[in-house]
Amino acid sequence: MFYPLNFPRNKENEILAILKKYEQTGKKLTDGLSISRWQMRFVLERHQQKFNPAFYQQVNKLLIKTRVRSASGIVPVSVFTNGVGCPFNCVYCSNEPDMPKSYFSDEPAVMRAIRNHFDPYKQVQSRLQMLYLSGHSLDKIELIIQGGTFSFYDKPYREWFVRRCFDAANTNVAKLIKTGNTTVSKSIYLSQAQRKNETTSQRIIGLTVETRPDFINPKEIKFLRTLGVTRVEIGVQAPDEKILKLINRGHGLKEIVYATKLLKNAGIKITFHLMPGLPGSNYRKDLKMLREIFQNPNYKPDNIKFYPTSVVKYSKLEKWYQQGNYQPLDEKTLTKLILAFKKTIVPPWVRIQRLVRDLTVNDIVVDSFPSNLRQKIETELKKQKIRCQCIRCREIKSDKKSTRLKLEILTYSASDGQEYFLQYIDSQNRLYGLLRLRLFDNQAIVRELHVYGEVNPIGKRDQAKTQHAGLGQNLLYKAEQITKKHHINQLAIIAGIGAREYYRHLGYRLKNTYMLKSWQ
Numbered sequence: 001m002f003y004p005l006n007f008p009r010n011k012e013n014e015i016l017a018i019l020k021k022y023e024q025t026g027k028k029l030t031d032g033l034s035i036s037r038w039q040m041r042f043v044l045e046r047h048q049q050k051f052n053p054a055f056y057q058q059v060n061k062l063l064i065k066t067r068v069r070s071a072s073g074i075v076p077v078s079v080f081t082n083g084v085g086c087p088f089n090c091v092y093c094s095n096e097p098d099m100p101k102s103y104f105s106d107e108p109a110v111m112r113a114i115r116n117h118f119d120p121y122k123q124v125q126s127r128l129q130m131l132y133l134s135g136h137s138l139d140k141i142e143l144i145i146q147g148g149t150f151s152f153y154d155k156p157y158r159e160w161f162v163r164r165c166f167d168a169a170n171t172n173v174a175k176l177i178k179t180g181n182t183t184v185s186k187s188i189y190l191s192q193a194q195r196k197n198e199t200t201s202q203r204i205i206g207l208t209v210e211t212r213p214d215f216i217n218p219k220e221i222k223f224l225r226t227l228g229v230t231r232v233e234i235g236v237q238a239p240d241e242k243i244l245k246l247i248n249r250g251h252g253l254k255e256i257v258y259a260t261k262l263l264k265n266a267g268i269k270i271t272f273h274l275m276p277g278l279p280g281s282n283y284r285k286d287l288k289m290l291r292e293i294f295q296n297p298n299y300k301p302d303n304i305k306f307y308p309t310s311v312v313k314y315s316k317l318e319k320w321y322q323q324g325n326y327q328p329l330d331e332k333t334l335t336k337l338i339l340a341f342k343k344t345i346v347p348p349w350v351r352i353q354r355l356v357r358d359l360t361v362n363d364i365v366v367d368s369f370p371s372n373l374r375q376k377i378e379t380e381l382k383k384q385k386i387r388c389q390c391i392r393c394r395e396i397k398s399d400k401k402s403t404r405l406k407l408e409i410l411t412y413s414a415s416d417g418q419e420y421f422l423q424y425i426d427s428q429n430r431l432y433g434l435l436r437l438r439l440f441d442n443q444a445i446v447r448e449l450h451v452y453g454e455v456n457p458i459g460k461r462d463q464a465k466t467q468h469a470g471l472g473q474n475l476l477y478k479a480e481q482i483t484k485k486h487h488i489n490q491l492a493i494i495a496g497i498g499a500r501e502y503y504r505h506l507g508y509r510l511k512n513t514y515m516l517k518s519w520q
């Protein structure tokens, strides 16, 4: 009999008895019971036939009322690789013993990894089980591999790690929970696990890894593509040679520019990590650098994550701070910087994935800005009536949708190519779907196709929801037209493994890890 990873084994009967009591007495079940929601839902799912349908539905509704995480249509699953994972010594980076470099043992995602002994299968399965028990649909998964510089691990470890993640996704969570039994997927080859995932019910439609720009080269990209990687996060920190040297990054701007171009040409989406407040910088310099990131065609990433510099434990910066040689940005200056960025710099084709990193007071040496800075900035934006143009702020989420949408095409040059950003928006500039097309050296590649809204089960049509309502096909059709107009006779799509089937239905076939359509 199967138990979810982390479920206390002696508790099932106890919870069952409590639920039965509620059913028999007719007393209304409310929040505030000492049992966690996911545990109740586990028992409810497992013993569904023992309850009358009305009670089952009432409790289920109560238990799954929070659905925020899947608002962008995909459930994110973060996993950690084991070990130090990075041979460098950037001055701001923490080096907690036995933890992946730059991470702390008390961060929630790291704690999950520790509980699962950094085993990829267990990490993915336990996360999927949790998400399922919280009422999320698992049919589209974005797998995010964290833990320092991914490219530094040897190939066999990386291949094994990704294969086991796919195995976990190929093991049906709903069936496992409801029946206590299912076929546990265990493949021998990565390609075998991937092929299975193309048509399974829990598909990995995006795979992200984080690495350093100086580890990106054609060979590495080829390998990342065999793993199924669709997005790479690179530490850029600050586009300034002097600062990069001062913080001991071990690479310069040349590597950032080269990696950015190679990744874009391979169709891979790019997230830049940026660090305001680094040693050698100040408010004015930071603002100038942020402007440069989006004006200089050598950069122009698709997503950014801010990591405002914090003085963290186990870092060299901790010593600099104690010696009086470094002072982080204070809350007021950082807020001013982020507001100015949102107000005047951020283009509509970029997504601000993160504004601050969640660190606990145990991890930081100096409390320079609060952990709820994001909320504080949201409030300030509203007060000053500033509307951030970034993708994240415009995504439609579960708000009331409009039926009058307009297709807008924005173009910009980047890394010796031309980028086309196609977006479906309504009159309030809210975003319903987007496509990134890149033309370079007589080639065309779709780097991203995303339709927003609640997750719609694969294959089911629902007019009230945006996914599968034709927006995706329309965007792709438009991308094909643009490609043809430029006399390019084939279009490639970087598709996550679990999205391949979708493109097959649209006339694309698999070639060298890309989905491809040709015409004369």
Ligand code: SF4
Pocket: 086, 087, 088, 089, 090, 093, 094, 101, 102, 148, 149, 212, 235
């Ligand atoms: S490359 Fe990244 S993980 Fe490695 S030391 Fe620098 S910041 Fe830390």
Ligand SMILES: [Zn+2]
Pocket: 342, 352, 388, 389, 390, 391, 392, 393, 394
């Ligand atoms: Zn925004």
